[in-house]
Amino acid sequence: MLSNANLFSAYKGFAISSETNEGCFSLLRIKGRLIFTWLAALSCPRGMNGMAYIESLLTKCASLSHIKQVQAHLITTGTFQFCPSRPKLLELCAISRCGDLHYAISIFGQISNPLTNDWNAVIRGFAISPTPTYAVTWYRSMSRASSSKLDALTCSFALKACARALALVEAKQIHCQTIKLGVYSDVLLKTTLLDVYAKAGELRCAKKVFDEMSVRDIAMWNALIIGLAQGDDPHGALSLFKRMREENLMPNEITVLGALSACSQLGAVKEGERVHRYIIEEKLDSNVIVCNAVIDMFAKCGFVDKAYMVFEKMSCERSVVTWNTLIMALAMNGNGVEALALFEKMKKCGVDGDGVTYLSLICACNHAGLVEDGIRVFDLMVACGVQPSVKHYGSVVDLLGRAGRIEEAYRMISSMPVVPDVVLWQSLLGACKTYGNVELAEIASRKLVEMGSNSCGDFVLLSNVYAARKRWDDVGKVREAMKNRDVRKVPGFSYIEVEGEIHKFVNGDQSHLKWREIYVKLDEIGFRVREFGYVPETSYVLHDIGEEDKEKALCYHSEKLAVAFGLIGTSEGTPIQVIKNLRICGDCHEVIKLVSKIYNREIIVRDRARFHRFIDGSCSCRDYW
């Protein structure tokens, strides 16, 4: 039995006594409850050094039960409080797959004087957990506890947590503390710091950390290249990639992922092919992640056939992501039937679909107008035990809404077990606009306002619903609400690659060297499309301005500017490819259809969701998007 003293110490949160050589009782605090458990201990073979024994055990732990046995061993041998391997045990429990962070915390609670590394283990555990903000909480508690000193690793793990939680303010505080603590010169720590700044959108700070380094290793370059690529500066990522090559540094598989991601965003296929050649030369294509990124790059640049070729020729084993990437590529091109066929092939190859597979498939059905197939895919997903997320429900709502089955879509929202997000309500609102359903449009708009959506488009859709019913008073009210609410519009822009160089246009752009020439071309386009019966659809204009001005605002949308420049800058008969950051505007869609006919050009526009391929006056999306 346990002595009173032992019980007393147990209640104070400490580990308690050794009873036998096989194990011990321990009072643990798990999820806030005190639990009295028996821990079976291991015993050290005769003649073996105790420390070495523990170290070797730790490398063999493959389950929580193993970890508990080592813990029991430490307790029964009376070394728990002082054993130098304890932090390693704690770390194993906090971060490894077989561990359990909650249990690690209960172990931590039994330590009378936690060392730096004990704290670090828990902070690191939280940093990679689904709740990284707790790492910062623990970091603060550790700063207050005077017993142990923060070191470079403490800061590193806390910064990692900030990177995952996008906690910029906290990251800046920790940045200051690294300087005070004298650990700021640490390269690994700086890499994480750079990563936090880049992920939190502070690209200038990220570059500053990079620039002030006298010696940089590959991870440092990678962190910035990826940061720029995933931030708002794919151009910067590519030029840094080039600079790296100029400095005779060898990009590795992680570097090329950043470069490929930048190419995908810009639609810079020439650059993407250069990266691809490098990958082959350096045999980086034995890495499945790299192959997936190459497939994605070709697909996003509009070359599904090239993506397919890479897929076919892969020397390494395909993962579920490989299949998903290609299914998504087909979805973006409106090839719903092919996407479904590829899914069948995937199943034949023995690869199970995951949440992303089904999302891509529903998206493929949506873009191709395959309503029944989409619903079938959703049911199949549920039958296969893949949990639908709000995105899956959102896609089905979109699918039903576009097909005019709005009541059905609304029933789905009412009965689904997840909380609808902004995108979902926006899809419903969009459908209400198309099919003139005022009642549900009002419900969706109210939800969007409640959720704090300040998107200009939401207000415009509602106003269009009222306008279609000639409810001018309500139109006025929406306009008024827009003014009062400081609604923001994400600025639209378009890219076009001409002679291997990327040109960027924003709405009404006059910054391009040839802008006058472009505007003359646009006037010519405007004149010629009218001959083909085009009438501007001014409801797409979001500003409260006169009709004539509205027409002008439409004329100079970024995608029109890019197409006009494409007509000027590329030779007759060659396709024109444009990439837009938002969905293509309905008026631009009409105009570009006519341009493809009048100028006899194939025009490909990739918008945020899909490709539009305009040939001879019609679009591959069949006006369904």
Added chain:
DNA sequence: GTAGGGTTAG
């Protein structure tokens, strides 16, 4: 007493 930790596709 020392090392540990950083950058990764759909």
